[in-house]
Amino acid sequence: MIDLNERTRRISGSRLADLFFARDIGSVVDPFMGMPSHLNYLKRHGIAVHGGDLVDWFVRAGEGMIVNDFTVLRDSEVAEIVEMLPGRIYPVDLFKGWDGVFFSEEQCAYLGVWHANVHNLRSDGQTGLAIVGLWHVLCYWLQKAHAPDDMADMPASELAWRYIRETERLVCTNNARNTVRRADFNTTLAARKADCVYFSPPGKNAAKKADARVWMWEAWWQGNPYLNLEQYYRDTVFGQRTSDEGSYDRAISTVLAAAKDYPYVIVQTTAADAARFERLLAPHRTSVETVAPYPEEVYVIGKC
Amino acid sequence: MPLLRSAEPVTADAVRLLSAIGDTLGGHRLGFGMRVATIAANFAAQRGCPAEMVAASFYAGALHGIGAVRTPIGRGYSERDAAIVNWDIPVHGALIVAEQRGLPPATADYIRWHREAFDGTGYPDRLRWNGIPHAAMAINAVRAFVEALESNGDHASPAEALFALVGETGKTFSIQIVREFRVFFAERYETFEAPADIAWETAGFDGFGAVAALCAALDAREERVTGRGARLAPIAAAMASALGLDPERAAFAARLTALGRLHEALPGDDYDPLSRLGREARAADARTAERLLGVAPAFAEFAPALGAVAEWFDGSGLPQRRAGNDIPPLARLLAVALAADAMEALAQLAVTDTLPEIPVRLAAAAGTQFDPRMVTAYAAARGRR
Numbered sequence: 001m002i003d004l005n006e007r008t009r010r011i012s013g014s015r016l017a018d019l020f021f022a023r024d025i026g027s028v029v030d031p032f033m034g035m036p037s038h039l040n041y042l043k044r045h046g047i048a049v050h051g052g053d054l055v056d057w058f059v060r061a062g063e064g065m066i067v068n069d070f071t072v073l074r075d076s077e078v079a080e081i082v083e084m085l086p087g088r089i090y091p092v093d094l095f096k097g098w099d100g101v102f103f104s105e106e107q108c109a110y111l112g113v114w115h116a117n118v119h120n121l122r123s124d125g126q127t128g129l130a131i132v133g134l135w136h137v138l139c140y141w142l143q144k145a146h147a148p149d150d151m152a153d154m155p156a157s158e159l160a161w162r163y164i165r166e167t168e169r170l171v172c173t174n175n176a177r178n179t180v181r182r183a184d185f186n187t188t189l190a191a192r193k194a195d196c197v198y199f200s201p202p203g204k205n206a207a208k209k210a211d212a213r214v215w216m217w218e219a220w221w222q223g224n225p226y227l228n229l230e231q232y233y234r235d236t237v238f239g240q241r242t243s244d245e246g247s248y249d250r251a252i253s254t255v256l257a258a259a260k261d262y263p264y265v266i267v268q269t270t271a272a273d274a275a276r277f278e279r280l281l282a283p284h285r286t287s288v289e290t291v292a293p294y295p296e297e298v299y300v301i302g303k304c
Numbered sequence: 305m306p307l308l309r310s311a312e313p314v315t316a317d318a319v320r321l322l323s324a325i326g327d328t329l330g331g332h333r334l335g336f337g338m339r340v341a342t343i344a345a346n347f348a349a350q351r352g353c354p355a356e357m358v359a360a361s362f363y364a365g366a367l368h369g370i371g372a373v374r375t376p377i378g379r380g381y382s383e384r385d386a387a388i389v390n391w392d393i394p395v396h397g398a399l400i401v402a403e404q405r406g407l408p409p410a411t412a413d414y415i416r417w418h419r420e421a422f423d424g425t426g427y428p429d430r431l432r433w434n435g436i437p438h439a440a441m442a443i444n445a446v447r448a449f450v451e452a453l454e455s456n457g458d459h460a461s462p463a464e465a466l467f468a469l470v471g472e473t474g475k476t477f478s479i480q481i482v483r484e485f486r487v488f489f490a491e492r493y494e495t496f497e498a499p500a501d502i503a504w505e506t507a508g509f510d511g512f513g514a515v516a517a518l519c520a521a522l523d524a525r526e527e528r529v530t531g532r533g534a535r536l537a538p539i540a541a542a543m544a545s546a547l548g549l550d551p552e553r554a555a556f557a558a559r560l561t562a563l564g565r566l567h568e569a570l571p572g573d574d575y576d577p578l579s580r581l582g583r584e585a586r587a588a589d590a591r592t593a594e595r596l597l598g599v600a601p602a603f604a605e606f607a608p609a610l611g612a613v614a615e616w617f618d619g620s621g622l623p624q625r626r627a628g629n630d631i632p633p634l635a636r637l638l639a640v641a642l643a644a645d646a647m648e649a650l651a652q653l654a655v656t657d658t659l660p661e662i663p664v665r666l667a668a669a670a671g672t673q674f675d676p677r678m679v680t681a682y683a684a685a686r687g688r689r
Contacts, residue, residue: 008435014395014416014428037430044388136423139432143474150482151474166425169387293413 001145002102002212010297011200011268013041019291019299020047020196025264027176027194031185031255032202034058034214035132039178040065040170048176052188054232055214057131057221062180064128069173071125073164081117081130082160090116097225102216107141110156115223129171133164135217142213184236189258196264199255201277204248207233249280256284256302265302271295315406317602318511319366322518324599326369326397328566328592333454334599341365344446345500348439350488355501356408357439362502363407364414365443371397371415373521391427394419403517406509410439418443421476433478441481445469448476449485462493512556515603519562526565528649533559536641542685543637547677557606557634561613561642563596564589576650577643578669586614587622609634613642618672628675636675640666640682643674 016038020028026047033039033051035058043049043066051062073081084090094112099105114134121127137159144151154162181188189197203209207230219227233239237251259265265285267277274290277300281288285302292298323337330336344365348358374396375389398416401407417431417440424432452465466489473482516533524530536558544554575582594611597603612626612635619627647662663683670676 005433008431008433010431010435012416012429012431014398017395018399035424037424041429044391136425139423140474143479147474147479150479152471163425169384172388 002142002216004142004146004213005211008211009200009268010294011038012297013038015293015297015299016198016266017042017045017047019266019301023196023264023301025195028196028198029189029192029194029262030198031188032199033062033180034200036062036066036180040172043174043176043178044172046174046176048174048194049178050188050192050194051180052183052185053180054182054184054236055218055229056182057135057218059180059182060124060128060221061132061135062128063124064126064130064132064167065170066178066180068125068128068171070171071123071129072168072171073126073129075165077121077126078161078164081114081121081134081164082157084113085117088116091223094223095220095225098216102145103141107156110160111138111220114160115220125171129167130164131217131221132170133167134160135213136163136166138217138220139213142216185255186258189255189262194262196266197259197262198266198268200268201252201255202233202238205243206238249276252277252280253284256281260284263304267300267302269298269300271298274298274300314511314602315509317600318509318514319363321515321596321600321603322370323366324596325518325522325563325566326367326372328596329372329375330369332369332451334595336450336454337366337369339497340368340443340447340450342497342500343450344443345502346492346496346498347442347446347485347488349501350492351442351484353439357410358500359502360408360410360414361439361443362500363401363411364418364440365446367397367401367411368415368418368443368447369393369397370400370518371395373518373525374400375525377525395428400518400521404509404514410437413437414440414443416440418447420444422478422481423475426476436478438481441478442484445477445481445485448472462489511602516556516559519559522562522565528653529562529565532645533562536561536638536645539641539682539685540637543641543678543681544634546681546684547633547637549633549637553606554634554637557609557638558641560593560597560603560606560610561638563593563610564591566592566596577646578665578673580620583614583622590614591623606634608632609638611635613638615639616673617670617675621673631675636678637681640674640678643669644682644686 020042028042028047029050030039031052033053036051039049039051049066051066053059090113092109092112094115095108099108118127118130118134121130137156140159179192181191210229215229218229219225237254256265265281267281269277271292274292278288278290281300281302286304288300288302290298290300320338323341324334327334327336341362345358345362348361371393375393394416398412401415402412414437417429417436420426420429420431420436420440422433422436422441424430449465449469452468453460453462469477469485470482473479519533523532537555540558541551541555544551590611590613594607597607597610609632612631615621615624615626615631615635617628617631617636619625644662644666647665648659651659651662666674666679666682670679
């Protein structure tokens, strides 16, 4: 059984929308977007959104939730994802390495089938939606492994159907161009112009401490159950060099310097780290304010 | 907004009334929100939460549906569009509550996130796992339980309602919250709805102001009546002064007219206000307002007047066909003011009358639809403005 994080960062699109509307911010770039639910909320409320991340499945999810304005998965298409299609050869052993460790044999076989079916989808938007839907299945399975008697047994295909159909609600348009890219923050920030840069900074050694549900899904998407997320960050400023305080501060300062042309920078942090980010933001901005609805949800806002 | 009777426990009644508005807009029985509030507060107390969190759970439970007052009236929404519009109800509710001074600070965010789901498929933010405040998820669990309990009407089975909750473990609700609720259910079901230990008199909460603000938001749901309560209040006050009635009560009653407008479609306003067509719809709106005001004793004195604004002076109105002085004076006063306002709105849309024709038509309806004294007072009040 794998450990699941007890604490989850609260990234709230509606809270960000409140902050944005109060400051007439109409477009935003998030260079560390992660699962882009918050950008989807902002998009739904008319804000042009751009995101970037190094983890590929986050970017694919963004293709479905952020870039995609119209495409949904119809019932027939969902059916082609959740079950084996006759006449197709499937790599059902692809995730055998997880068999008996994290998942049952049947679950591993399904992961192989879904991997092949999702990779065969023709539209980026549909692929993104399917990835998001199936990720919820993975999370459900891992959670159920922790509390098998508390959660209902549901057939894999039924669970997958439920969660993929649910993603239809994410599809919306804001009559603006929205983008996502698989790139580091420098590339993302240089590629777009917007009213605001928002980010929730990666923690120290973030790749090592990544939630199992995040790295396992990247491993699934890449078809490599032994994939290690640290390799994505190795050559970035948030790689192993940020294990001490000074290096971490320098890494954050690099991001803030790259965001110098944006009128606003909003950094989401916690009460414990707010003073650090206020200090780091001050040299790059003429005014810095802090909005702190909760100790674990603090926004440090810098304005040019 | 000055208190009309300063000694009354207005907080409790204002919360009851606001909760009832949320119930009606959410398609629930009256009292649904207050039931959720009481059980949520008892559940929080059972979990050992501090008093402020218990109070916040109570207020959030009571007002969880209030955000619907800011949802635009949509005719012909598809099922998907309606669902997406509903996603914003918790956020609207949070913003409304945050504007009210005196309520526990956490109340707004409990409302904001009370429809999030543990697996990340809830709304508005699709928060997941422990990113959702535990208390917000507890309120959602209570809400779902009460909803399941009331869905079967008088044949409700608490065990079945609990089963509906348990079936969502790991999906809508965390394992921990369901375990806690099961313990609560097992140990405290008989006293689930015992009055919660809440300090009603919150410093700075303006109950009448909160209700007036909500009524303004209800008016703002449709362009034609946006600002109607605020427009009518000074007119009603001036009319009341001329007639020897209490101007403050009249002004507040004018704001409360919005309470009838909770239906998705508003046929009462689609008709000429001086015609008999549309009487049923106008009477239905009046009954809705009367029913809502009846839940809150501090506001109940307005219920008879708001419930009779569709009566006609000659006894041919609805819903009770009351006539002459049998109709409360405030109702007769509001009937004229409401009709005039509707005629002005229609005139601006060039649907029926022009503005100069309105006093002439009102005068013509004096003695049949309207009390002649009220028509005279209205003309004087408008002249004075």
